[in-house]
Amino acid sequence: MSREQIFEALQSVFDDVFQEPVKVSPELSANDVDEWDSITHINVVVAIEQRLGIRFRVGEVEATRNVGDFADLIQRRLAESAR
């Protein structure tokens, strides 16, 4: 899956989770979105796992600072499950 496709998947998850339109970008973080509280954060992670059929390892998501970091992590997990 290309980086563009990962961002498309993220955009579609964000469209479902947030009621206000939120445009995803690599720099975007929870601080930039009103509705992005801790519970929606968990929900974004769960939704991405379900949609892409991957599972993050313990502690990995916490280490990401923004959507760009998160996309990198998704890419690593996807590459691994493709092997």
Added chain:
Amino acid sequence: MSASLPVDSQSLKRLLAERDPEFFATLARATASCGSFSEMVALSTFRKRAAKLGFQPASAATTLRLAMVGGCSLFPLGDLVQHCLETSAHGPRRRVELFTGAYDNYVSEIMTPDSSLYEFKPDLIFVIPSERQCKYSGTLFDSRDQQEAQARKTAADLLALCRMAQERSGAELLMANFRLPAEFDPGPYRGKSAASDWTFRKLVNLELGLSAPSSIQICDIEFLSSRYGTLLSSDHRGWFESKQPYALDFQVLVAREVSHIAGRLRGGPKKVVVLDLDNTLWGGVVGDDGLDGIEIGDTSPRGEAFKAFQAYLKSLGERGILLAVCSKNDHARAVEPFERHPEMVLRMKDFASFQANWEPKSENLRRIASELNLGLDSFVFVDDNPAEIEIVRQFVPEVETVLLGPDPSEYVRELQDGRYFEALNITREDAERVTQYQVEAQREQLLASSTDMPSYLRSLGMTAVITGFQSVDVPRIAQLINKSNQFNLTTRRRTELEVRSVIADPAYRGFTVRLSDRFGDHGLISVVICRIGGECMEVDTWLMSCRVLKRQVEEEVVNEMVRIALESGCTRLTGRYIPTAKNEMVSDLYPRMGFRVVSRTGTPASEGEVEYALVPGDYQKVETAIAVTLKSL
């Protein structure tokens, strides 16, 4: 995600945009059946959004101050509980003020008199004790007494902690018990030692439930997770990352349970269940299909399902829930099955009110409410027709409605899933106490006498009804004739039409036996057809359901055969055993009943067939433990 929502988020969006009050009812229904974390977060976002826009339900809200403390993180569980409580359509509308304790700080929060927990002044405290501390501290090989004593102490300590919190705060108290572990270790031995987590937690849970005073409620996590799956309800990553007590989807179920119990603390269970008739209590339409045409009873799987639903309703009645009928039917036709159909479990006397007419159901519900002098908000209305449910929702919104699905085998579950009739402390209710004592006494009596067959039979309190063939029973009679293989002396098959011609022919005398005991109704379990020719009466067909074997029904059947033979002036009663691959069970039945052999046929075609006879005038009636009623023979 949105595709899997119980209601589609588009319609919620639209209702919210239009400020339609239906938004809140839709949100409540979706929440009450929600089983996934993503869905509930989506629903919760809708609720928060509405609040932010200043859009609120019309009714006034009371505030519930809820404190949650425990040996785990209380986020996001607290938010989920708050969502369930605030959207719940049961009882008055609530606004929740939420306090969540610090991770694993619950013991000190409760023990310190001026802790922030008590400063919060909670109305309700929910305690989730630490699962990791619910552990046996000795070895697998300690004595059983030692292990059990520690389980009792663990439970007693937790209950003492709850009592302290209750005394200091004056709040209602709810405590979670423990999930059972999903891990294999220590292997099959886990069940053989109270020191394994598996057995130890079970013991602690048992002790918590059995010793909790009525002022402390137990949130039965063991039950919920067993029902859901212990493996599915655990999430180790969630524990290590953020001290989550349970998997996220399971937290949704826990939140719904807490909300349910909190609702019960304020409002009691519903008092009346109002039932439709056609396709609700039986299959078919009695007005069109007639008494013989409706599906009820053991003749068909569908009939059995309706009978089971009636039995469940009857058990609700025995628990003190009033039953009522609200049906679009002619009164006379609607009453007929209750008065005349032998397979019905419910009878007219089981109903507190019976409205069968052509008025709108909403009007009839009001009539029932005034007849019983009970509020409509204590009513649950059950119907298989969506249009009727819709009318009731619109015109008597106080009434809870249950729309039955297309499969009657699901009816009991569908009614139970609404959880309308659960009481928190059933022991408080005298009616139930009486029943419990009765059941216990029955068990003890049975236990005491089960070593001795005659007293066991007497203790069953059996009653039988012996009836000449009647039209309503024909489907069941034909069914037994065509499927009974083991207890069947001649294995002669007959169609329904042929059974009807037996009824019409004066040379035939057919009768059926129904058996009940105090544990329940076995229904129609035996069929006999006799043919009278001059002074001889021959048993053409004799069969019985095997589940009532050796209950003395056989003896009562012979008593009845002899009675009919004497009444018809017969001097000879004959019967034959025609062996098949499956009816070995009854090869010695006639001799056991006092018949003697007349002839044995040795032809290859009828190998082993034996004819027996008995002189009715010489027969000594057998006294049994069954109280027999003879009907219309």
